[in-house]
Amino acid sequence: MPRIAFICFCVATIAPAFAADTPVGFTPLFNGKDLTGWHGWAIHETGASPAEMEKLSFGDRAKKIAMWTDDARKHWSVAGRELINDGNGAYLSTEKIYGDIELLIDYKTVAKADSGIYLRGTPQVQIWDSTEKAKFGIGADKGSGGLFNNSNAAPGRDAEMLADKPFGEWNHFRIIQIGARTTVYLNDKLVVDHARMENFWEKDRKVPLLKTGAILLQTHGGEIRWRNAFVREIPSAEANATLAKHASEGFQMVFNGKDFDGWAGDLSNHEIVEGAIVCKPKKGGVVFTKEQFDNFVVRLEFKTPPGGNNGLAIRHPGKGRASVDAMCEIQVLDDNDPRHKKLNPKQYNGSAYGLSASYRGYLRPTGEWNFEEVTVKGTTIQVELNGTQILDVDFTTLIGMKTSEPHPGMNRTSGHFGFCGHNDPVAFRNIAIKRLVGK
Numbered sequence: 001m002p003r004i005a006f007i008c009f010c011v012a013t014i015a016p017a018f019a020a021d022t023p024v025g026f027t028p029l030f031n032g033k034d035l036t037g038w039h040g041w042a043i044h045e046t047g048a049s050p051a052e053m054e055k056l057s058f059g060d061r062a063k064k065i066a067m068w069t070d071d072a073r074k075h076w077s078v079a080g081r082e083l084i085n086d087g088n089g090a091y092l093s094t095e096k097i098y099g100d101i102e103l104l105i106d107y108k109t110v111a112k113a114d115s116g117i118y119l120r121g122t123p124q125v126q127i128w129d130s131t132e133k134a135k136f137g138i139g140a141d142k143g144s145g146g147l148f149n150n151s152n153a154a155p156g157r158d159a160e161m162l163a164d165k166p167f168g169e170w171n172h173f174r175i176i177q178i179g180a181r182t183t184v185y186l187n188d189k190l191v192v193d194h195a196r197m198e199n200f201w202e203k204d205r206k207v208p209l210l211k212t213g214a215i216l217l218q219t220h221g222g223e224i225r226w227r228n229a230f231v232r233e234i235p236s237a238e239a240n241a242t243l244a245k246h247a248s249e250g251f252q253m254v255f256n257g258k259d260f261d262g263w264a265g266d267l268s269n270h271e272i273v274e275g276a277i278v279c280k281p282k283k284g285g286v287v288f289t290k291e292q293f294d295n296f297v298v299r300l301e302f303k304t305p306p307g308g309n310n311g312l313a314i315r316h317p318g319k320g321r322a323s324v325d326a327m328c329e330i331q332v333l334d335d336n337d338p339r340h341k342k343l344n345p346k347q348y349n350g351s352a353y354g355l356s357a358s359y360r361g362y363l364r365p366t367g368e369w370n371f372e373e374v375t376v377k378g379t380t381i382q383v384e385l386n387g388t389q390i391l392d393v394d395f396t397t398l399i400g401m402k403t404s405e406p407h408p409g410m411n412r413t414s415g416h417f418g419f420c421g422h423n424d425p426v427a428f429r430n431i432a433i434k435r436l437v438g439k
Contacts, residue, residue: 021228022230023104023230023232025232026102026104026230026231026232027230027231027232028229028230029094029105029215029229029230029231030083030226030227030229032078032081033078034078035072035073035076035078035092037094037095037096038072038092038093038094038095039065039068039069039072039092039093039095040065040067040068040069040070040071040072040073040089040090040091040092040093041065041068041072041090041091041092041093041214041216042068042071042090042091043091043118043121043123043216048064049201050121050122050201050210050213051201051202068090069090071089071090072089072090072091072092074089075087075088075089075090075219076089076092081227082225082226082227083217083225083226083227083229084223084224084225084226085217085219085223085224085225086219086223087113087219087220087221087222087223087224088219089219090219091118091216091217091218091219092216092217093118093121093214093215093216094214094215094216095214096214097120097212097213097214098120098212098213098214098215098231098233099120099211099212099233100177100178100179100233100234100236100239100387101119101175101176101177101215101231101232101233101234102174102175102176102231102232102234103117103119103173103174103175103176103177103215103229103230103231103232104172104173104174104175104228104229104230104231105117105172105173105175105226105227105228105229105230106170106171106172106173106226106227106228106229107127107170107171107173107224107225107226107227108168108169108170108171108224108225109127109129109167109222109223109224109225110129110167110222110223110224111129111131111132111167111222112129112132112221112222113129113220113221113222113223113224114126114127114128114129114132114135114140114220114221114222115127115217115218115219115220115224116148116218116220117173117175117215117216117217117218118213118214118215118216118217118218119175119177119182119197119213119215120177120209120210120211120212120213120214121210121213121214121216122149122197122199122200122201122209122210122213123148123149123200123218124147124148124149124200124218125145125146125147125148125173125175125182125184125192126139126144126145126146126147126148126159127144127171127218127224128140128143128144128164129167129222130142130143130144130162130164139157139158139159141162142158142159142162143159143161143162143163143164143186143191144159144163144164144171144186144191145159145163145173145184145185145186145191145192146158146159146184146191146192147182147184147192147195147197147198149198149200150195150196150197150198151198151203154195154196154198155195155196156182156184156192156193156195156196156197157195159184159186159191159192160190160191160192160193161189161191163186163187163189163191164186164187165187170227171186171187172186172187172188172228173185173186174188176234176242177197178234178239178242178243178386178387179209179239179243179362179384179385179386179387179388180196180197180198180199180208180209180387180388180389181194181195181196181197181243181246181387181388182194182195182196182197183195194246194247196209196389197209206392207359208359208362208388208389208390209388211361211362211388215231236364236368236369236386237369239371239386239387240301240369240370240371240386243299243371243373243386243387244299244371244430244432248432250434250435251297251299251432251433251434252432252433252434253430253431253432254289254291254417254431254432254433255277255428255429255431257272257275257276257429258272258275259272260272260287262289262290262291263287263288263289263290263418264287264288264289264290264318264416265285265286265287265288265318265418266283266284266285266286266287266421267287269283269284269285269287269421270283270285270287270419270421273427275429276303276427276428276429277419277427277428277429277431278425278426278427278428279310279419279421279422279423279424279425279426280421280425281423281424281425282423283421283423284420284421284422284423285421286313286316286322286418286419286420286421287418287419287421288313288316288318288416288417288418288419289416289417289418289433290416291416292414292415292416293315293376293414293415293416293417293433293435294315294413294414294435295376295377295378295435295436295437295438296375296376296417296433296434296435296436297373297374297375297376297433297434297436298312298373298374298376298417298431298432298433299371299372299373299430299431299432299433300371300372300428300429300430300431300432301369301370301371301372301428301429301430302332302369302370302372302426302427302428302429303367303368303369303370303426303427304332304333304334304366304424304426304427305334305366305367305424305425305426306334306337306366307334307337307339307340307424308332308333308334308366308424308425308426309332309333309334309422309423309424309426310332310333310419310420310421310422310424310426310428311323311329311330311331311332311353311419311420311422312329312330312332312372312374312417312418312419312420313326313329313416313417313418313419313420314326314327314328314329314330314374314376314381314415314417315327315328315376315409315412315413315414315415315416315417316415316416316417316418317409317412317415317416318415318416320409322418322420323353323354323407323420324406324407324408324409325408325409326409326412326415327376327381327395327409327410327411327412327415328352328353328355328381328395328407328409328410329352329353329420330350330351330352330353330374330381330383330391331347331348331349331350331351331352331353331358332349332419332426333347333348333349334349334363334366335348335349335360335363336363336366337366345357348360349363349385350362350372350383350385350390350391351391352381352391352393352395354407355393355395355398355407355410356391356393356398358383358390358391359388359390359391360390362385362386362388362390363385363386364386369429370385370386371385371386371387372384372385372386375436377436379394379395379396379411380392380393380394380395381393381395395410395411398410417433
């Protein structure tokens with residue numbers, strides 16, 4: 001499935017101003033003097049979504065952004081290190097795009113104004129007037145910080161507590177986003193905990209949040225002031241550790257990092273390298289846990305060489321091919337490699353091989369460790385890669401679907417978990433499984 005990228009007019013580096021005030025590891029988003037590093041974005045206009053902008057030529061995009069920037073300059077100003085909007089005009093967008101980040105920013109607004117912060121070009125971390133009774137029906141009374149454009153009742157849609165300060169006082173956000181997983185602290189209180197931010201622009205098709213995009217400051221109906229805006233790009237190792245740490249209760253390591261104790265299958269075709277199970281080059285076969293599982297969640301890290309191919313064996317019977325004899329094989333593949341550009345969509349990374357296609361574009365660069373979580377419950381499987389859900393399938397919807405070959409294992413209710421070696425030295429480490437209770 002096509003990956004939609006958020007297209008920006010240009011990329012600029014903001015030279016650190018007031019460096020003494022910058023937290024260690026962070027970079028200022030605002031230089032305290034002017035709008036360098038920002039441009040206007042009328043995201044509320046028809047045709048201004050990331051996908052729609054991507055369809056335009058570079059020249060047409062540039063014209064639109066130039067027009068929006070001219071409008072923004074009429075409504076945004078700078079005074080005493082504060083970035084001020086009068087409540088009207090185009091939003092401000094960073095010229096640089098970001099993936100996994102930690103964002104620090106302060107704001108102060110007025111009665112009956114609401115605003116927000118777009119992440120990856122997508123709405124939004126909400127800012128409310130939490131006293132405006134006319135908006136209590138849509139969540140204003142719950143306070144700022146929620147992911148307002150998530151579906152109703154979705155985790156994170158509303159703030160977990162009211163943490164807003166009275167008008168006239170500054171509020172402080174700390175926002176951490178890894179993949180679609182978004183955590184928000186408002187005034188040092190946790191108001192959104194590791195919730196999945198939905199892709200507002202593609203909600204009907206349930207396309208996941210973009211991998212990267214700009215940070216936008218919204219304007220909506222009243223003056224808002226911003227200051228102390230700093231961003232830190234989170235490296236992949238830290239991102240993986242954060243994802244692994246969250247809700248880790250109940251997970252048990254099933255690989256000790258030293259030997260194949262507790263494992264069976266084609267062990268001679270695999271080796272342990274620096275604490276990881278690695279398929280030997282030009283070798284293959286399935287290695288799997290001696291234990292069997294019915295409903296479970298598995299968390300692991302994997303790394304592929306260029307073009308590397310492997311897979312996760314789900315409810316494997318202990319013999320045969322995982323792609324047909326197990327419930328399924330979840331594909332592990334460097335599908336950015338040119339040699340794989342003409343595969344069937346159901347063969348790309350994260351897909352239930354031959355059965356259901358995943359969303360592409362969420363792998364880390366080749367050679368980096370990816371973090372994956374796979375939830376198997378009844379006839380359903382969800383795959384979350386680097387914090388973004390790329391597959392959500394119920395196999396009962398596939399009954400009767402024409403596939404390239406019979407799949408007798410699709411209805412298996414239990415089996416082993418393992419890896420499907422396909423001649424490439426793909427590596428797996430930090431493998432932990434949690435059993436799920438109930439159907």
